[in-house]
Amino acid sequence: MGDRGKALVGLGVFILLVTFPLWGRLAGGQPVPGRDDLVYPDPAKATDCIEARDWMTANHMNLLNRWRDDLVRRGVTEYVSSSGKRYYPSLTKTCLDCHDDRDKFCNRCHDYAHVTPTCWECHTTPGGGA
């Protein structure tokens, strides 16, 4: 057909859109942050988290959600971990004691994975990070 030029322009635009992630790289995108320099809280404060580390990595958001529901909505003031230890279900009064720097312990992964938690809409920011 006569409109060969138009069709090829359309095809070109489509290919550019599909390969969008490649152009981000040319625009100065960062590749891979090292996992080796992940920071853990000061061992002087505590050596283990509320639950096992792997479990916490995957499920901390669900735990926090459950704590919020327990404490704020149901008035439950105690969380018994799987190891039998008792905790006060509070982000500010429990978690942030050790994880005391938002940039180090929260933003590092959340920014990379592009997760925007709503914690800080109410809670104060530890370590002053934004």
Add this chain to the structure above:
Amino acid sequence: MNVLVALGAAVGVFAAGMAGGALGLGWLFGVVIPGLALLVFLGGLAVKVWDWVSTPVPFRIPTTCGQQTSLDWIKPNKLENPHTGIQALGRMALEVLCFRSLLRNTKAEMVQGRRLAYRTSLGLWLGAMLMHWSLLVILIRHLRLMTNPVPAFVSFLEAADGFLEIGLPAVFVTTVTFLAGVTYLLARRFTNPQVRYISLAGDYFPLFLLLGIGLSGVWMRHFGKVDIAAIKELMLSLFHFSPAVPEGISPVFYGHLFLASVLLAYIPFSKIAHMAGIFLSPTRNLANNNRAVRHVNPWDYPVKVHTYEEYEEELRDKMVAAGLPVEKPLEKE
């Protein structure tokens, strides 16, 4: 039978990806196959488009269902019977963005068991709109795993899509609408006898692939808790042409990725090539101006013609002698 072949193929693809991930074939299923799939997708589609644009279209053959532009006092239907390129573009845009032709879908029914009646059936249109638009939003959302830093439009779309803030991680609206759309489109092929009769394995297979991709994606986000940072590491390394396969990525991810790779590579050779074909359909992209504008058949060769004037010039004396009317009288000598 068609259903079982398609279902078996899709399940087999997912199982192969899972097995590959479990057996530590991360390089094959995470790097080589997705890369090849992308090349086949873009290359195959380019070849198709080249093939289509190289095919001559001798006549204007738009399908129309409205008044053609003619005399000034007859109101033309510009969308249903486009007369100019702009009007054809308008009709095309509505077709591509709103699937306007699906609004004409009808359903034949026997009323009271004896009278045949047709009525509008918008289910197909709704299912297609849900599926296609949700899929587009979902694809754009996936850019968060392929770009660093993530562009603002991706963040915006993600925030808008998750505005219900149900659950953690939040359930996206498009997750629900996509699965609903695909499920409806599948159920329609199962339950409507007429549609079922004309459905081939090639109709079911892409639907099963999409459903599998959707379900494995939901599983990874809301139930399985895969290592998202490791997955992003893999994807970014691919786009920086320095592939590295991190440890600890769930086999489900490889199943998901293999399903997506197969779908991508399958597109140029299947009905899903309509994503390019819709733009190159002569029945849709041409203006209906057959009689207003002269269109020359591209493969016409120069034909030797003998016009009436030449004919009369040659035989005028004989015509006059036979008493036939002539345009130009014989010159007196």
